[in-house]
Amino acid sequence: MNSKELVSIIMPAYNVGEFIGESIDSVLNQTYDNWELIIVNDNSSDSTLEVVAPYLIDQRIKLINNDTNLGGAGSRNIAIKESKGRYIAFLDSDDLWYSNKLSVHIEFMEKNNVGFTYSDYKQFYNDKNNTPIFSPIKVNYKQMLKSNFIGCLTVVYDVDKFGKFFFPETKKRHDFALWLNMLKKFDFAYNVGEVLASYRVHNASLSSNKKDAFQSYLYILYNLEGVNYFVAFLNTLLFTLLSLLKKKNSKLYVFIVKVVISKVQFTK
Numbered sequence: 193m194n195s196k197e198l199v200s201i202i203m204p205a206y207n208v209g210e211f212i213g214e215s216i217d218s219v220l221n222q223t224y225d226n227w228e229l230i231i232v233n234d235n236s237s238d239s240t241l242e243v244v245a246p247y248l249i250d251q252r253i254k255l256i257n258n259d260t261n262l263g264g265a266g267s268r269n270i271a272i273k274e275s276k277g278r279y280i281a282f283l284d285s286d287d288l289w290y291s292n293k294l295s296v297h298i299e300f301m302e303k304n305n306v307g308f309t310y311s312d313y314k315q316f317y318n319d320k321n322n323t324p325i326f327s328p329i330k331v332n333y334k335q336m337l338k339s340n341f342i343g344c345l346t347v348v349y350d351v352d353k354f355g356k357f358f359f360p361e362t363k364k365r366h367d368f369a370l371w372l373n374m375l376k377k378f379d380f381a382y383n384v385g386e387v388l389a390s391y392r393v394h395n396a397s398l399s400s401n402k403k404d405a406f407q408s409y410l411y412i413l414y415n416l417e418g419v420n421y422f423v424a425f426l427n428t429l430l431f432t433l434l435s436l437l438k439k440k441n442s443k444l445y446v447f448i449v450k451v452v453i454s455k456v457q458f459t460k
Contacts, residue, residue, distance in 0.1 A: 196224075196226040197226065197277070197278040197279060197298065198226050198227065198228060198276060198277035198278055198279070199224065199226065199227040199228075199277050199278075199279040199280075199281055199294055199298070199348070200227070200228050200230060200271075200272075200275030200276060200277030200279065200280050200281070201219060201227055201228065201229045201230065201281050201282075201283055202230055202232075202268050202271040202272060202275065202280060202281065202282050202283070203215065203216075203229060203230065203231045203232070203271070203282075203283050203284065203285050204231075204232050204234055204264050204267035204268050204271070204284065204285065205231055205232065205233050205234060205236060205240050205244070205267075205285040206233075206234040206235070206236055206240070206261065206264075206267075206285075207236045207237060207238045207240060208236070208238075208240055208285040208286050209236070209238040209239030209240045209242065209243050210238075210239075211285060211286035211392065212231075212240060212243055212244060212285040212286070213243050213247075214288060215283060215284070215285050215286060215287060215288060216229065216231075216244070216247050216253070218283075218288040218289040218290075218291075219283065219289065220247075220250070221291045222289070222291060222292075222293060222294050222295070223291055223292050223294075223295045224292075224293075224294035224295040224298060227252060227277070227294065228252050228253075228254060228275070228276065228277060229252060229253045229254065230254050230256065230271040230274055230275060231244060231253065231254065231255050231256070231271075231285070232256045232257075232258060232267040232268070232270050232271050233255060233256065233257045233258065234258050234261050234262055234263070234264075234266075234267045235257075235258050235259065235260055235261040235262075240285075241257075254274070256270060256271065256274065258270070263361070264284075264359075264366065265359035265360065265361045265362070265366040266359075266361060268282070268359050269358045269359055269361075272356055272357075272358055272359075273356075273358075275351075275356070277351070278350065278351055278352055279297075279298065279301075279348055279349065279350055279351065280348070280349055280351060280356070281294065281297070281347065281348040282344050282345060282347050282367075283345055283389075284344065284345055286392045287345040287389060287390060287391050287392055288389065288390040288392070289345070289388065289389050289390075290387070290388045290389065290390075292388065293311070293388040293389060294348070296311070296384050296386055296388060297309050297311070297348040297384055297388075298348070300382070300384040300385075301348070301350060304382070306350075306380075306382050307349055307350035307352075307353035307354070307378055308347075308349045308350070308353075308374055308375075308378040308380070308381040308382065309347070309348050309349070309381065309382050309383070309384050310327060310342045310343065310346040310347050310348075310381055310382075310383055310384070311327075311343075311346040311383060311384050311385075311386055311387065311388040311389060312324060312325060312326045312327055312346075312383065312385075312386060312387040312388070313325050313343050313345065313346050313387060313388065313389040313390060313391055314387055314389070314390045314391070315390070315391040315392075315393050315438065316390055316391070316392060316393065317392075317393040322390070323438075323442050324387055324442060325343065325391070325438055325442060325445070326442075326446050326449075327341050327342060327343070327346075327383050327449070328341055328383060328449060328450075329382070329383050329385070330380040330381065330382045330383060331375070331380065331381050332375060332379060332380050332381075333372065333375035333376060336368075336371055336372055336375055336381075337372070337413065337417065337419060337427060338427055338430060338431075339427070339430055339431045339434050339449070340365070340367070340368040340371065340409075340431060341449065342367075342371050342381060343389065343391060344367040345389045345391055346388065346389050347371075347381075349374065349378075353377075353378070354374075354377040354378070357370060357373060357374050358370075360373070360412075360416065362408055362411065362412060362416075364404050364405050364408035364409075365405060365408045365409050365412060368409065368412060369412045369416060372412070372416075372417060405432075405435075406428060406432055409427075409428045409431050409432075410424055410425060410428045413427055413428065433448070434448065434449065
């Protein structure tokens with residue numbers, strides 16, 4: 193690796209006292225050490241602040257406290273505004289990175305001169321069922337319209353290419369809306385080709401409102417991206433199916449993703 197450019201890690205936190213210590217530890221364990229971790233406490237009412245406090249002795253870790261609850265998109269955007277790094281990465285406060293996460297991404301980006309990357313990841317529940325989630329080798333805007341193939345905890349992008357990108361403040365799926373906006377600038381987003389993160393499926397995730405997620409996805413495609421309503425509805429059904437398969441049958445998920453990327457041609 194030719195350089196040690198600063199990486200800004202964006203971490204929103206809301207009532208994650210049980211998990212955030214592990215997430216911070218996974219950042220501290222990075223083999224790539226030129227980073228800043230910006231934690232935005234979104235008006236938590238549990239032990240989140242007490243858990244974070246001892247970590248602030250490391251000057252690379254910064255804490256911002258919201259006076260009111262702004263949600264994931266608003267909190268991430270505050271951190272992005274404060275970020276100073278050439279690269280921006282995302283890690284939620286209940287997820288984990290492998291120790292070589294940043295090293296692999298920065299080396300891949302410098303070697304291949306690409307600005308938008310992601311990785312494969314595993315999902316787990318109560319430290320069990322480490323199910324791998326594999327993503328396409330690369331995706332462009334039209335392919336991304338079919339489903340959200342990119343895990344938020346896996347993304348690293350280069351600010352020097354097109355500047356900072358901010359999350360649209362949709363009710364849900366604001367990460368999907370952001371990737372679409374980014375892919376209007378970047379020709380492709382690239383998979384670095386390794387499993388480098390772990391996504392925690394916990395009770396809050398399992399009980400999330402699927403109707404809201406469906407409506408938000410449809411809203412993004414139809415209202416924000418201008419996709420034909422019928423096509424947007426079909427793509428939203430596909431997204432719902434793939435979301436279920438990620439948790440229930442990852443092999444079938446990978447198979448369908450391959451078919452979708454190579455053969456299914458939904459157009460605006």
